[in-house]
Amino acid sequence: MKRVYIMLLISLLFVCAGCSGKIGHGVVLWSIPEQGLSDGDIVPVYAKSNISKVYIIGLPDSKQKLEVPLWQISPPESKRKAQQTASYYAEYRRRYARAALDGLPIRAEPVNTANQVYRLRLNEVIKILYKGEGQAVMVGKNPLEGEWLRVLTEDGSRGWCFSYNLRLFDETKAGSDAAETIEEKDALLDEVLAKRWVPDFYKGIIDSGKIDLTRINAGYGFDTGAESGTISICLDNLSITEEFRGAEKTGINIYSFKETPITMTVQSPDTIVVQHVGKDGLPSSYGFVSLEKSGIPQFLSLNRLSENLLASEDGVPLAPADTESEEDGEKTAAEWINELIAYEKERRLKQYLVLSSHGPVFSSSNYGVLTLKEDAVFTWTGFRLLSNSGLLPSSLRTADAGRGKVAIKYFIAGELESQFDGILSFSFNGSDTDVHFLYKMEETGLRLENIAPGSLKKSTVSARSSNPLVLFFAKR
Known part of the structure; x- marks a missing residue:
């Protein structure tokens, strides 16, 4: 206790001794409105106490002296240099900010991964000192709007804060955010x-x-x-x-x-x-x-336009080129998806009808007679050679004819797109296993090629079998 008393006495003597002369001039960093001081003002500094962590400063146009925390004044220097310091802070004089995010970090460097020196509370006020160059803050592949600011907190902590979640205000303007909490809407949200x-x-x-x-x-x-x-x-x-x-x-x-x-x-x-x-x-x-x-929406609009042009005469559209209706903007996502599903089903049906009209009856001396009806029903007779080889379901080995549904529901990719027209999928009555063939419409008939097990991935075939079986059916 005695030692503390001696140190306080020494500190007091030091302060008093310094009251007779200035040790320099400093710049006010945080306004002291009750004393008529604002940030950016230059004041004489008479003494410094490292124990009490205060400066003794003088008030302009007055003999009154005042104790202020060390962080609130820039380090004492000559008046000329203090004026240079004040000009360095001039851009953000009387400019403060509120934190729009609870826990917003202040960092040691203007880099989003630098050490945190302070975390702001929602609506906490800080002083903006100046802006600096720093590393862009990225959200995904896009840089976040804002800039790195050198800031000062009310307890004297200093560091760098990115401005995106700060709301800057001028303390001199009446009705400014200085007296308001942040309840503004988040435009991005x-x-x-x-x-x-x-x-x-x-x-x-x-x-x-x-x-x-x-x-x-x-x-x-x-x-x-x-x-x-x-x-x-x-x-x-x-x-x-x-x-x-x-x-x-x-x-x-x-x-x-x-x-x-x-x-x-x-x-x-x-x-x-x-x-x-x-x-x-x-x-x-x-x-x-x-x-x-x-x-x-863009995909469906383009296809509306294509259909519109195909239905027109001399290439003149039957409707406005954008093909968008006022109702489009009011559609739910589910309505757009249902329209996309309907479009794709119609596209597949049209593709199948082109194939059906190419026949609809195709025959082969080895592989039987295949009939592709308009209602997507097929009949296949004389296919025993294929069922015995395992290419068709084993349940058909004793049958003389097969019936079921046929569809175009899968896709081809890569080089196959120039070699084939698509994929035919046969669903035989009484069988749980579909059979898939690559198909190509020839001038005189229909060529089918078996698809190897495992070749169909994510509804797409991109490679032929290493040892394919090619079936050719002539048009009747």
Whole structure:
């Protein structure tokens, strides 16, 4: 106790001794309105106490002296140099900011991975000192809007804070944010909540031009709950529904849906990742794109235009070139998907009818007679050689004729697209196994080629069998 008393006495003597003369001039870094001082003002500094961590400064146009924390004044220097320091801070004089995100970090360097020196509370006020050059903050592949600012907190902590989640204000303006808490709407969140979301793999399907109906479902998607009041995630073997109670920002472009196990990371206004924590406590993530980003509306509009041109005379469209109706903007994602499914089914049927009209009866001395009817029903007689070889279902070995449904439902890719017209799939009555053939319409008939087991991947065949069996049927 005696030692502490001696140190305080020495400190007091030091301060008093320094009161007679200045040790330099400093720049006010944080306004002291009750004393008529604002940041950027230059004041004389008479003494410094490292024990009490204060400066003794003088008030302009007054003999009064004042104790202020060391962090609130720049280090004393000559008046000329203090003026240079003040000019360095001039761009952001009287400029402060509120944190729009709870836990927003202040970092040691203007780099998003640098050590954190401080974490701001929501609405906490900080002083902006100046801006600097730093590493871009990325969200996915896109840089986040904003800049790195050198900031000062009310306890004297200094560091770098990215401006995206700061709300700057001028303390001199009446009615400024200085006296208000931040309750403003999040424009990015509002934009995301208003959009229609479909699984991200839909974009790859549209880009390929091969509409795989085994992977598309009108019920798949993410409903933000903005209109329905209920958040839902629906995918293959997954159906999650939660009451919507609002969303709060918990990180850079990360939002938590209140009182639910669902969070959302916004990678761009058209790309999100939704995370759900299951009852087992394990998180699962699912990617979604906006309906517009998926390309579905554009794909269907282009095909409307193509059909319109084909139905026109002399290439003059029968309707406006954009082929979009006012109702398109009001359609739900499910309605767009149903239209896409209907389009693809119609395309496949048209392709099959072209083949059927090419015959419809095709015959081979070795492989029998194949009839492809307009209603997608087939009959096949004299095929015993194929059933005995195992190419057709073994259940047909004793049959003289086979009947069933025939369809075009799979795709060819790569070099096969120039060699074949498509894939025919035969579903024989009484058999659970479909039989698939590559097919090519020839001038005099129909050529079929068996598809090796395992060649059909994700509804697509991209390579021929290493030892294919080629069947040729002549038109009758």
